[in-house]
Each structure stands twice: as structure tokens, then as C-alpha cells.
Amino acid sequence: MEEPVVIGHxxxxxxxxxxxxxxxxxxxxxxxxxxxxxxVHGIIALVGASSSVNIKKDELKQLIKIAKEKFGWSDLCE
Known part of the structure; x- marks a missing residue:
């Protein structure tokens, strides 16, 4: 598996x-x-916690579509 890319901190x-x-x-x-x-690390997680989600390419397209139409994220590309 490749090294993760940090997209938020x-x-x-x-x-x-x-x-x-x-x-x-x-x-x-x-x-x-x-x-x-x-x-997330801090008092909420005590020692730390992590969760992950696998997303297929077509699921990501659907996610982008939903984010655009339902949440108004018009700056996303398809």
C-alpha cells in the first residue's frame, strides 16, 4: 500500500x-x-482512534455529485 497523502490537519x-x-x-x-x-488524538480518544472507509471510483463520483447537488459544493470537478 502507498504512503497516505495528508489532506487535512x-x-x-x-x-x-x-x-x-x-x-x-x-x-x-x-x-x-x-x-x-x-x-483524532486527545481527551476524546484517550490514546487515539482511527477509522477508514474504502471508496470505489464510481462511489467517489456519486459522492462528488451528492456534494455538488445537495451541499452546494460547486467547486468540485467530476
């Missing part, structure tokens, strides 16, 4: 003195499948 405040860190990465699993990984 941010910190957010969850309490007066507590900050959580979040990172979103994409990795190619197969020619027509990508995996999106989100890792």
Missing part, C-alpha cells in the same frame, strides 16, 4: 486546557479504490 479546543488533534489522509488501495483515514 487541524487542532480544536475541547475544554479550557484541552486540545485535540485531527488528521485526514487519503491512500490508494487499488486502481479504482481509495481509503480515507481520519485520526
Amino acid at each position: 487541524d487542532k480544536f479546543k475541547i475544554g479550557e486546557d484541552e486540545t485535540a488533534k485531527r488528521e485526514l489522509r487519503v491512500v490508494k488501495v487499488h486502481d479504482d479504490v481509495i481509503q480515507i483515514q481520519e485520526e
Whole structure:
């Protein structure tokens, strides 16, 4: 499997003195499948947590279509 590409990285405040860190990465699993990984570290996850989703090429096209039509993300390409 290839190295993930980081597409998002941010910190957010969850309490007066507590900050959580979040990172979103994409990795190619197969020619027509990508995996999106989100890792959150901080008090919410205690030691950390991660989840992932496999997306086929045609599913991504549908996701883009839904994001454009339902969420108004008109700057996405097909």
C-alpha cells in the first residue's frame, strides 16, 4: 500500500486546557479504490482512534455529485 497523502490537519479546543488533534489522509488501495483515514488524538480518544472507509471510483463520483447537488459544493470537478 502507498504512503497516505495528508489532506487535512487541524487542532480544536475541547475544554479550557484541552486540545485535540485531527488528521485526514487519503491512500490508494487499488486502481479504482481509495481509503480515507481520519485520526483524532486527545481527551476524546484517550490514546487515539482511527477509522477508514474504502471508496470505489464510481462511489467517489456519486459522492462528488451528492456534494455538488445537495451541499452546494460547486467547486468540485467530476
